[in-house]
Amino acid sequence: MRAHASVLHLDLDAFFAAVEQRDKPSLRGKPVVVGGVGGRGVVATASYEARRYGVRSAMSTREARSRCPHAAFLSGRFHAYRSTSRAVMEVLRAVSPLVEPLSLDEAFVDLAVATDPALGGLGIEEVTAFAEELRGRVHEATGGLTASIGVGTSKFIAKVASDLDKPDGLVVVAPGTERDLLRPMHVSVIPGVGPATAERLRRAGIHTVADLESVTLDELTSLVGRAHGTGLFHLARAEDDRPIVAEREAKSVSVEGTYDTDLVDRRLLEALVTRQATEVAARLRKNGLSGRTVTLKVRLHDFTTLSRSSTLPSPTDEAATIARLARTLLGDLIDQQVTVGGVRLLGVGVSGLADWVQEDLFGPDLLGTADTAASDDGDDGDEPADAEADDVVLPDRAERSWAPGHDVEHTTLGRGWVWGTGRGVVTVRFETRDSPAGPVRSFRVDDPELTPWRPQDDGGEEASDT
DNA sequence: TCTGGGGTCCTAGGACCC
């Protein structure tokens, strides 16, 4: 907690709906609902006109339609939202170098390092006037959107403040008044207190922040766990030192989809997972990322949600690898009869991200040049694969036939696919009809029993194509 | 035909290593 009210939180009002009303004058003053329009869609944003009919975010679109049948239901134009968001973030970054976007429509701004001369000092009046002017700049830069702003001595207080006078409001919480502000509020104002935590606290007789303040750290930890408990303990006292972080690295990339009917057909499920994996790979590449852990997410007809994950020995951004692994994980679930009642959602994600790509692993490591072999022994001298690594002739490297995801054939073990590479070794996963997630074995890359497999080679010994 | 999509963080247990 700071001595001055120097943390600003900005929240664009009913953002998606407001962009639609801005771009389509016929929608102005009318109820607008943006979200999933399919049979299983939910509301992302409702305009204030629609909120008067009880339409809320996260409500099913079906329910929203019954509450407000005459509203305009739109599926959303994310390009327009993104570009409008960019314009807002630019306005904020012109004010201070420390801007932390939370989503397309929300951001924290650190006023303590503000570069804008309009903010002379951090006194209440100055900050208030400055924030008011900032709201005007955002209004102008977005073609008329309104924002609510909160300013306080911490992220927590700024965020609570921006919620107090919505829409189109401004609240500055004076230093020293934070605890009085929070005490009468329901515990759910605290970030991290959702339905489950609120219910646990309620059963313990804790409803307001004031109630929470009177609970010891030990009691709190036993109620909600260690990390969460200590967090709540401090936030209940308005103690919050979380810094504003301008850029954070992505930890995962995922694609998921909910289908209007529950799916059971194996080939359809596999095709959908393949498509999602391809999308994930494209997004990884676009951002120069690759990852090691592939996760398959499945939501069943009864809303039970399962996940299965598997970690590769080295990161990949290849669609073939991600798709294959995701299909293997799906196959495990199907074979266990888990999906018989139908699948409503499928998702594919990649985590364990590295900001370097597969090619980097390839050259020296796989070739095992004298340099690398000499430089990294020391503690792992008992690794036979390294022994004569510089003699290794790497077949078809130019075609990347040994890259993860590619098919190989072993003379006795049969068909498999490359699971990982490194240090002159190829790790192969063998799949058979009896055992789709078959054994994993490692081979030297010059093992004569292991050959890249191509459809036209099938059974032949030497394919002299091209 | 209640219940999206894209994320983050935490917990807990088992494997494995020292």
Added chain:
DNA sequence: TCTGGGGTCCTAGGACCC
């Protein structure tokens, strides 16, 4: 032939946020 603790990695699930 009894009994350890810590650290790290991996997997699965859950809560939460916008």
